[in-house]
Amino acid sequence: MCYIENASPMKIKRISVKSSGGNYVVVAGAIGRASQEISALGKFSSVHVASSRKVWRALGKTIQRGLHLSKHSAVHLFDDAESAKNLHSVEQLAGSLSRAGADRKALLVAVGGGVVGDVAGFVAASYLRGIALVHVPTTLVAQVDSSIGGKTGVNLAEGKNLVGAFYPPRLVLTDPELLRTLPDREFRGGLAEVIKHAIIADAPMFAMLEKDMDKVLRRDPKTLDELIPRNVQIKARVVSRDERESGLREILNFGHTFAHALESVTKYRRYQHGESVAWGMMAAAFLGHELGLTRADEVSRIVALVRRMGPLPAWPSVSSASLLSAMRSDKKTRSGILRFVLSPRIGEARSYDTVPLHVVERVLHFTPRLIAASEHLLGTHRA
Numbered sequence: 385m386c387y388i389e390n391a392s393p394m395k396i397k398r399i400s401v402k403s404s405g406g407n408y409v410v411v412a413g414a415i416g417r418a419s420q421e422i423s424a425l426g427k428f429s430s431v432h433v434a435s436s437r438k439v440w441r442a443l444g445k446t447i448q449r450g451l452h453l454s455k456h457s458a459v460h461l462f463d464d465a466e467s468a469k470n471l472h473s474v475e476q477l478a479g480s481l482s483r484a485g486a487d488r489k490a491l492l493v494a495v496g497g498g499v500v501g502d503v504a505g506f507v508a509a510s511y512l513r514g515i516a517l518v519h520v521p522t523t524l525v526a527q528v529d530s531s532i533g534g535k536t537g538v539n540l541a542e543g544k545n546l547v548g549a550f551y552p553p554r555l556v557l558t559d560p561e562l563l564r565t566l567p568d569r570e571f572r573g574g575l576a577e578v579i580k581h582a583i584i585a586d587a588p589m590f591a592m593l594e595k596d597m598d599k600v601l602r603r604d605p606k607t608l609d610e611l612i613p614r615n616v617q618i619k620a621r622v623v624s625r626d627e628r629e630s631g632l633r634e635i636l637n638f639g640h641t642f643a644h645a646l647e648s649v650t651k652y653r654r655y656q657h658g659e660s661v662a663w664g665m666m667a668a669a670f671l672g673h674e675l676g677l678t679r680a681d682e683v684s685r686i687v688a689l690v691r692r693m694g695p696l697p698a699w700p701s702v703s704s705a706s707l708l709s710a711m712r713s714d715k716k717t718r719s720g721i722l723r724f725v726l727s728p729r730i731g732e733a734r735s736y737d738t739v740p741l742h743v744v745e746r747v748l749h750f751t752p753r754l755i756a757a758s759e760h761l762l763g764t765h766r767a
């Protein structure tokens with residue numbers, strides 16, 4: 385269950401998330417009153433901020449103002465490159481908390497994108513067996529996706545997100561104001577998850593995106609004030625019903641089986657994650673059509689909207705067979721069977737586990753060709 389409530393002042397919205405580890409609220413549009421929201425959680429012995437140099441350079445002043453940081457607060461900065469999302473960063477941050485005297489009643493505020501949130505979240509889950517955590521997400525992905533749902537964790541050399549914990553925050557504070565300094569490619573990448581939410585759960589939002597994509601790309605404040613809470617609500621609704629991914633939560637993987645294969649064969653160097661999800665959603669729409677589930681007009685609406693996110697790095701020049709084998713080693717495949725989340729119609733998605741491999745292989749073969757051909761026809765081909 386989750387509800388959305390307009391609170392005053394006008395642009396602030398509160399969305400509740402249910403979790404077995406304790407329910408929490410996402411307050412949207414509230415960075416200016418961060419300190420009041422945190423005070424309402426109760427008393428903490430000290431407040432610690434975890435962030436990265438890059439994020440702190442861009443937003444440190446805004447956050448300090450919003451949090452009313454006092455002399456009892458310490459700021460711990462670590463590298464938020466994906467390559468630094470590892471146990472070394474966990475150790476570094478936990479050590480820094482210890483040296484700063486953080487005890488069991490301390491609060492850790494994670495200020496940054498998904499990397500900061502995942503590392504700081506895991507530290508909060510494990511430092512002194514758990515201290516209070518507040519997320520202040522500063523990327524579009526973090527605001528609509530990674531800060532909600534309680535997944536925390538880091539990568540190993542053997543694979544992504546292999547060590548982690550479910551650890552719900554006490555509070556999430558989102559604000560489009562924090563996205564102003566976000567690089568364009570990161571913002572556009574985040575839009576892929578927004579489009580994904582529309583495809584799997586919100587047909588009216590899909591239509592709104594078709595109408596207002598230009599405003600979204602311009603980061604029009606009014607449009608983002610509406611769009612972000614609406615996406616928070618979708619993610620909150622899904623994870624509130626299925627916190628541990630036993631069923632429903634799987635629909636959030638729409639486009640991701642293809643995306644993970646694309647990322648893996650390009651060694652995570654070619655795509656920003658959202659860009660691979662963009663390709664993945666187009667492929668998933670084609671796959672739905674091939675299986676007689678998704679109507680052709682819905683497929684073209686999906687492709688047209690995804691293309692408006694902007695230019696995508698090219699599909700890799702590897703065989704469909706190597707992409708297929710990358711999919712089969714993805715942890716989201718169950719006992720060697722390929723499972724796919726598909727959308728029978730815009731606004732709905734379900735998981736299918738009887739997808740024949742040869743159909744997937746055909747889709748892998750024609751997706752890049754079809755998209756390249758349509759761009760050529762439209763005269764929008766980019767070298």
Ligand SMILES: NC(=O)c1ccc[n+]([C@@H]2O[C@H](COP(=O)([O-])OP(=O)(O)OC[C@H]3O[C@@H](n4cnc5c(N)ncnc54)[C@H](O)[C@@H]3O)[C@@H](O)[C@H]2O)c1
Binds near residue numbers: 524563
């Ligand atoms: N826990 C979950 O449920 C979940 C869900 C989705 C993704 N993730 C994880 O999130 C990570 C990706 O996160 P992301 O997409 O938020 O990107 P990110 O954390 O990698 O940040 C991207 C870049 O933007 C910079 N940045 C962040 N906010 C900024 C701002 N406001 N202004 C200027 N620069 C800013 C960062 O320093 C970084 O260089 C991945 O590791 C992924 O596995 C986790």
Ligand SMILES: [Zn+2]
Binds near residue numbers: 577657661
């Ligand atoms: Zn994703």
